[in-house]
Structure formats: structure tokens, C-alpha cells
Amino acid sequence: MTVTRFAPSPTGYLHIGGLRTALYSYLWARKNSGKFLLRIEDTDLKRNSAEAAQKIEEAFAWCGLKHDGEPIYQSQRFDLYKQYVQQLLDEGKAYYCYATKEELDEMRAAQQAKKERPRYDGRYRDFCGEPPSGVDPVVRIKAPTEGTISFVDGIKGELSFNVQDMLDDFIIARSDGTPTYNFVVAIDDALMGLTDVIRGDDHLSNTPKQIVVYEALGFEIPKFYHVPMILNPQGKKLSKRDGATDVMEYKQMGYFPEALLNFLIRLGWSHGDQELFSMDEMLEYFDPKDINSSASAYNAEKLLWINAQYMKSLPADRILNDLQALGLDIASHPKRELIVDALRERAKTLVEMKEMAEKIIEKPTAYDEKAVKKFLDESAFEILANYLQELKAQDALEKSEDFETFTKAFLEKHDLKLKHLAQPLRIAMVGSAVSPSIYDTMAIIGKEAFVERIEALLAYFQS
RNA sequence: GGCCCGUUCGUCUAGCGGUUAGGACUCCGGCCUCUCACGCCGGCAACAGGGGUUCGAGUCCCCUACGGGUCACCA
Numbered sequence A: 001m002t003v004t005r006f007a008p009s010p011t012g013y014l015h016i017g018g019l020r021t022a023l024y025s026y027l028w029a030r031k032n033s034g035k036f037l038l039r040i041e042d043t044d045l046k047r048n049s050a051e052a053a054q055k056i057e058e059a060f061a062w063c064g065l066k067h068d069g070e071p072i073y074q075s076q077r078f079d080l081y082k083q084y085v086q087q088l089l090d091e092g093k094a095y096y097c098y099a100t101k102e103e104l105d106e107m108r109a110a111q112q113a114k115k116e117r118p119r120y121d122g123r124y125r126d127f128c129g130e131p132p133s134g135v136d137p138v139v140r141i142k143a144p145t146e147g148t149i150s151f152v153d154g155i156k157g158e159l160s161f162n163v164q165d166m167l168d169d170f171i172i173a174r175s176d177g178t179p180t181y182n183f184v185v186a187i188d189d190a191l192m193g194l195t196d197v198i199r200g201d202d203h204l205s206n207t208p209k210q211i212v213v214y215e216a217l218g219f220e221i222p223k224f225y226h227v228p229m230i231l232n233p234q235g236k237k238l239s240k241r242d243g244a245t246d247v248m249e250y251k252q253m254g255y256f257p258e259a260l261l262n263f264l265i266r267l268g269w270s271h272g273d274q275e276l277f278s279m280d281e282m283l284e285y286f287d288p289k290d291i292n293s294s295a296s297a298y299n300a301e302k303l304l305w306i307n308a309q310y311m312k313s314l315p316a317d318r319i320l321n322d323l324q325a326l327g328l329d330i331a332s333h334p335k336r337e338l339i340v341d342a343l344r345e346r347a348k349t350l351v352e353m354k355e356m357a358e359k360i361i362e363k364p365t366a367y368d369e370k371a372v373k374k375f376l377d378e379s380a381f382e383i384l385a386n387y388l389q390e391l392k393a394q395d396a397l398e399k400s401e402d403f404e405t406f407t408k409a410f411l412e413k414h415d416l417k418l419k420h421l422a423q424p425l426r427i428a429m430v431g432s433a434v435s436p437s438i439y440d441t442m443a444i445i446g447k448e449a450f451v452e453r454i455e456a457l458l459a460y461f462q463s
Numbered sequence B: 001g002g003c004c005c006g007u008u009c010g011u012c013u014a015g016c017g018g019u020u021a022g023g024a025c026u027c028c029g030g031c032c033u034c035u036c037a038c039g040c041c042g043g044c045a046a047c048a049g050g051g052g053u054u055c056g057a058g059u060c061c062c063c064u065a066c067g068g069g070u071c072a073c074c075a
Helices: A016-031 A050-063 A078-090 A101-113 A181-191 A201-217 A247-252 A257-266 A279-285 A300-313 A316-325 A336-343 A350-361 A369-375 A378-393 A400-413 A418-430 A438-445 A447-462
Strands: A003-006 A035-040 A094-097 A138-141 A148-153 A157-162 A171-173 A196-200 A223-227
Touching: A003 A016, A003 A196, A016 A035, A016 A050, A016 A196, A016 A223, A016 A247, A016 A257, A016 A279, A035 A050, A050 A247, A050 A257, A078 A094, A078 A138, A078 A171, A078 A181, A078 A201, A138 A201, A148 A201, A148 A223, A157 A201, A171 A181, A181 A201, A196 A201, A201 A223, A247 A257, A257 A279, A257 A300, A316 A336, A316 A350, A336 A350, A336 A438, A350 A418, A350 A438, A369 A418, A378 A400, A378 A418, A378 A447, A400 A418, A400 A438, A418 A438, A418 A447, A438 A447
Parallel strands: A003 A035, A196 A223
Antiparallel strands: A094 A138, A138 A171, A148 A157
């Protein structure tokens, strides 16, 4: 069975790059009817964690990514890790190192002065004398001192690292007894039954270290996939300064989670020429072997376009629901579906749609000067006054078509073209020369309010 | 600096030895049209450079350049 995981360190929120690797892991597990697990890498006790984990769960929930089982917190498994440290100690595969930080700093400085790679020199590797007093030792693992460590990366292909310039006897337990990252990752991945480790390629050079741990402990080595990073539009590593990196910010900005996921899956992965993928299609087509081996730059315009595509196709009640969450209360508006359908081809985000809807629903508080100047002359007022009079005499105008029929009859009767009337009516309805179809706009506003708005416009310019 | 990974239009990408190098976003034209959008049609635009291998190279190999990652008692 395929088992994958997402293993963030608690940094406070779910990063958009994290979401992409999580999505890849999620898809691969689900596609193979396997398991997708969540593990919080909080071995550094100096950092927060409960709150950060909650943020990740929140973002997952918004995106519809479900992990299997309860999240695993490394901070709660220290006893377990200690057993493995002891096991390696007992088997002679690890040892206490009494070198102080100062000593190590000195050693590194000397190596760098000689233009050598900084690495632990193994001074306590075979030490069996009397330990220096007053030093809390760290535990180091005995890494191989020569040869190569090779593995096949599911994305990058066959990889081979020369032990001499990658490894040293790295620390697996700090002087306070807490275990370190590369040690616990290997243990947890093995114990959790991981078959496929999909992670950012910033971890690529950790992999040989983790393989050392797997081998020392006799665990089976999983398959690795190192996913290239997401770059900012300038081609540099994506950072907070590049705008929205927190997944939940996209919710605030009016994006659909489906669109964000669609955007992220296409960043570094493709299936022929297809751009839009439903979750079912993602599950059908996704395979980590098709992930690109080079980094890709974040492109906000493409995301906006994808969101617009979802805006056009998502069901109206779903969109209504999301608008409600953004504070637009039209759940009981009689024309709520018409509002969505009139705006879904114009608004690229929910926030935009909310603003556009408000512009129609609320009566205009001002009239756009340019539009007034361009479209409201004497004859326009006259036409508007006539239109108003006949409109008031009409009853039972309800649907867009009703307004259209009425308006066309009016135009024909007075031998006018629509262009004489459309823009003046728009200004009356929304205060500017831009709105959806005037008939839809009329229907949304309703006959009573429509009459009032024309009257208001005429009154405003009579004084 | 050592090691590792990478390099097709501005961006995301297709390509898996023989293509007029395809699609998408952006941008620019045009059409549609009650405005704005949407949609449709069209256009601009790329194989980092240099060596090989081969009848033939974007595709395979090497070098150079550039970009990224990583070298902690962080994860």
C-alpha cells in the first residue's frame, strides 16, 4: 500500500509551496488507495507547535485535503527516539562526543581557513578514555567514511553522493538528550510505514544522512521524490515579501480552493495541453514521475485566470455560499441566482463579485462624472422621462425578459435605438456606465427600485 | 567556496533523434455587442553558449555560463 505524508515544521501557517507538496502527496496516496499522513516536525522545543498545527489543519480543511488518522507530533515521541539512540549506542553504531561548541567552532574555522569543507573530524569516534568532566555529550552516528550513497529519485532520476564530501558523523541527540531532525525523520518515516516520501528538493542533501540512519537501524528505505521549489516572479526563492504565501490569504482574497489547487498542480506538473483539472481528473492523471525537475516561478495572473474559469462553472449556490462567508448577505435575495449568473463572467474573484453585486443592489450614491458628461444630454433626459412614465404605468415586470420586452417595445414606439437609452439607464441604475446587461440589472433591482432610481437621477439633475 | 540539482516564448509548459518547435497565461489587433466582461478569430514571442556523437540533435555526451539548493547541538 502506498503511504505518503506531509511533514511541516511548525512555522505558523501553511505555505503555498507546502500546499503543493502536500497536494502531490495527497493525490499519490488517494490515487493508489493508500494513506496520507500528517506529521508535525516539532523537535525544536524552542518553537511553537499546537497553534501552527491548527493552522495547517484549517488550511487543509479549506482545500478539502484530508489526512488519515491523527497528526503525529514528534515532540511527543522523544522516549521512542531515545530508545533508538540507545540501540545504536549499544550496537556501537553511535557514540558520545564530548567536543564543546567552542571546540567545534574552532575546528570549523581552521578547516575553512584551509579551504576545506567544514566537517566533524571524528575525534571521539573511537574514544574510550576518561570523558572530560563538565561536558554534556552529544550522540553522533557513525557514518560511512568512504564510498558513495546512491538512490533513485522519482523525479530527478539516479542520484549518487560521494560520502567524503557529503557526510560526517552528524549529531543524532543533542547534549540535552533531544533528538535531531535527520534522525527522527528517518525513524518516523520508517515507523509510519512510508513507501513514498514526496518533499521539497531543499531536502535533497538531507537524504544521504537519512539513508545512513535507515541502514544503521535496519529499516527499509522508501522511494524519494524531490519536488523543485516555487520561485517568485523574479526567479528567486518565494518569500513572505512576495505577497501571499499563506494559503488562507487566498481565501480572504476571494479565490476558490479548487482554483488554487489547480494552479498549484500545474506549477511543475502537466498532462499534455490540459490546463483545468477537477479533483477527479487530478486523481486520474497525477503521477509524481511527471513532475518537472526544474523550479517554476509563481505567476499570479495565471492563478487569476484559473479562478475566473471556476467562477464561470461552479454552481450558483456554491458561489452564493462563499459570498455569504465574505460578508455579502444575499441568501434571501429573490434574484440571488441571477446576480451570480450576471456577474460570473465578469468577476475573477469572489471579492470582485461581492463589490460588483453591491454596486447593483445598493442605490448609487454618486454619478460618474465622465459617464454623465458623455451620455446625459437634453435628449437623454427627455427619453428617460418618457421611459419612466411608461414604466410606471406598467405592472408585473419581473424577469429580465419582461424588462427586455417592455424596453424594446418602448424603443420601437418612439423610433429609438437601444444605444440612446442603455447608457443613461445604466447611470440611473448603478451610477456609472458599466454594469451587466441592463435587463438583468433591472430585474435584480426590481421594478419599484428601478423607478426610484430613474426618478432620483432626474431629480438630481433638475436641481 | 565544496557538493548537489537545474536551464524550451516574459511566465507555466508540450516535446521523449527527423515537428513550419505545439498549448496556456500576459500583451497587441479584429469580430461579437446595450457598457464592461465573457466568447471567438488572428498576431508578437523560446530550445543559455560552445564542442562532440549521428545521415540527422530541443531531444544523447562533455565543457562553460547562469540560476537554485545545501553545508548547525534549525527543521
